[in-house]
Amino acid sequence: MPRTKTPPHLATLILLPAFSVLSLNMFLPSLANIAADLEADYSTVSLAVAGYLAVTAIVQLLVGPLSDRIGRRPVLLAALTSFFVASVACSLAQDVWSFLIFRMLQGGIISGYALSLAIVRDTTSERKAAGLIGYISMTMAIAPMLGPMLGGVLDTAFGWRANFYFYAIFGLVLLVICWIDLGETKPTKAERSGASPESVRTLMKERLFWAYSLCTTFSTGAFYIFLTGAPLVAASEFGVNTAQLGFCIGTITAGFIAGSFLSGRFAPKHAPATMMLAGRLTACIGLTAGLVVMLAGYLNPVVFFGSTIFVGLGNGLTMPSSNTSAMSVRPSLAGSAAGLTGALVVAGGAILTTITGQLLPEEGAGVILHFLMLAASGAGLASVLWAMRLRAEKPS
Template identity: 50%
Template structure:
């Protein structure tokens, strides 16, 4: 295949982003079997999620500036190669520590998510980028819906290692697709890496960037709390089997896809912050109603997962628009903005995952999970209101 010379098609961006998401959640139903196979505690095996998220945060801090200096294409290709090789390492691992080591290396796949966002911002104006990113996110959102179900089915049929075989195959496939279709999109590179890093403080001083970033982080933080606490809720309160649990974990994506579809339709006509605020209100109202019903003794499976759908819808109105907003604060630093915001998202996700695992017990599971989601949604709403305040009182600041 010939190396790509033109900008990537949307399908390539979708697949690259989807693989990054799939690497996070497809193996979740297999955690108990992995622990049993390696004769390890569940808390140690859970590092394959929490540790992976922490390393992903660090990698995004590096990948963003590297892609701003050297281009999106070389960073993406190198990252996909590392992911494919690390997946093979997970398949062959004979001890928990070897498995965890290669699992951490799989974090390189996060480049697909970071650089796809940056490439879209490279190719389109702010409004068009939000619309395109909405459609990309909607399509790739099938990954968190189907991932746990696919992972659970593979585990039952072939064992947990089969999921990592699939990771290796998908990683190689995305590597080949990117080689042939992902031409360079960053044409505003600095002359040297030192010059690139000297421009980084411009981003750190931009208050809108931080407002958008924390809105994005707390929005997705609610999702992390859900996927961490839902297995215990399902087991302790609803007696759901692994297959139905996979459906339950994936169901939040239904609302997410609808929200992204609305973003794709409206982003060219409605201000970004207006769509974000609408999404934040939906993400607050859903878990608030769900928690109220549980406290009133009316809690049920549909109530718990229905609250998650509302959060997913709110995130669908938020993620693409907030991502576009933070990359538009300093367009020549779009990769750095995408990487830094991604690191914030993942770091907060790791905290939310750890905190939810620590606070949730079989007795309080649905109450605590919904409370954590609600608090996270309130924080995201506050960050969105801060951006709105900046738009009103300092409309010309940080918009270059």
């Protein structure tokens, strides 16, 4: 049996969340081919994305508390085993419904994201955890950019099932890595208390936990709003073609990578509230400056996408510290906190993208989209200020 408090190598902590992202978007270029091969409507096959997101929200609500009760290691190994089996089944599916069923079972891989954060918090101090999560986030952000490219190449060369062969092989490799490298890190003092329903309810009653989690949710929400509206703005306002659109959308991810790198450098040296506040102010000031320029009549791609870079930069500064702080409210329930925060982010993203789609007009969407992003970023700033007030009121 692995020794308690045996942290995995950094590479393992990077691979777990990165592969969670790849499992969502790598096969997206194959959706049309899957629909044709399985003789299904595209709208039905697209449930492999929407339904999968819903499943990941539910999974995070379950695996976080479960890992606090029985440990990080067994939950992760079970999730990776389930992912491997489901990937093999997807690659062999002969009808759309069996494909979708096993695709939903792949959602267990999201455990790799939630529990990697909990493992970092288990094994390091709050400030060091924020710095390490910053570096993990920086490298993890590359996965959404490379995933669809790799998936498209595999589909073109070998067909859509090759994506799921890749999932199965890499999932098995990751399972072996975790079996060898991942020792149990759940705090010993949590052995008896675990994650009983009562203890989880106690966490959910903590206003400070909600302040940190809402900061993460609204910060990520600004990014989801951007992804929803940027293609419309690029086409209707600027006449940007699809090749240029990919580059423009990638700028916000570049900002996030830069912000995460800065978190890795500075979060261990500064209080989490300082990093969160700096990130929220960066996002709000950048968006406000862009709005002022656009309202003055200078609406162009450089101004629009240049100001949204600050959302990515601000998120990179904020989220490692806000995630770490949410898990630090009750360290013995770090898994529950990571899972609840992850589920809240998914639910918040679904709500905000729906609102964005309803509110954006066909023309003049650029300014409206900026207002929506600023509102979400401002809500994140309000959450940080709320957290700072709660910390100040808390007896030392």
